[in-house]
Amino acid sequence: MNPWPFSARRIRKELTLILLLNLGCYLLFIHWDLFEKLDVWLHQHPASQLDEVLLLSFTLALSMTWFAIRRLREARQLLKALRRQAERDDITGLANRRRANQALQRETERSCRSGRRYSVLLIDLDHFKHINDSHGHLVGDRVLQRFGQVLRQRARQLDTIARWGGEEFIIVCPETEQDGALALAESISQLLRETDFDPALRVTASIGVATLADDDTPDSLVHRADICLYAAKQAGRDQVVGENHFPAAQP
């Protein structure tokens, strides 16, 4: 990100530079006798409105305009970067929980209007603590990044993929019934099994799938997906569990 564009130090530095440049122009005008020449020209053109003060004001105004445009441009870049930071997860580059909540709210309202339901996938990496403990947090972070890429590879453009927290992810799938969401979850699990996580790690995930029901709120929908996810963990992990397919828990 660019340095903070409104620091007093930077502004002082640039204003000093502008003043020095203007002073430099003034000295050059004197050095090349330009004021004299201007005087001569003004006598020859008495109708002209131009004078020295106007000329110097013009150069000063030009530099101040340049200064203001620069500040505005930098402020815009800074706002963009801040907005990106407020919506993105640092490690994976995916949307963060805040954006996921916005997507859940938006899709719930849209479903109410259109009558078309949407689904969520709650995805949790299996035994991630073991990966961290045996390979270190940096490898753990790389696994999270790679996992984010796998999710991107499988999800549709319209879906919102977000890091829900820790090693848990959520995909919000607009206009998707339970069967479609289960198919997406299965294809993510399959791709995970085929993906080589450096250094030769095998990474699996448990996935809970829930589809919006009448009277659901975003919270109740995610809660049901969480119950499915818990059932997937209880059934031995590396599985997809939907609302109508509860497996038996492993002893």
Ligand SMILES: Nc1nc2c(ncn2[C@@H]2O[C@H](COP(=O)(O)OP(=O)(O)OP(=O)(O)O)[C@@H](O)[C@H]2O)c(=O)[nH]1
């Ligand atoms: N490297 C890394 N680790 C994280 C991050 N966020 C959470 N973790 C770790 O993720 C691990 C989660 O451990 P658990 O909640 O026990 O889950 P688990 O080991 O995946 O076990 P199950 O979910 O039951 O399969 C903890 O060790 C956290 O420190 C992160 O941003 N980077």
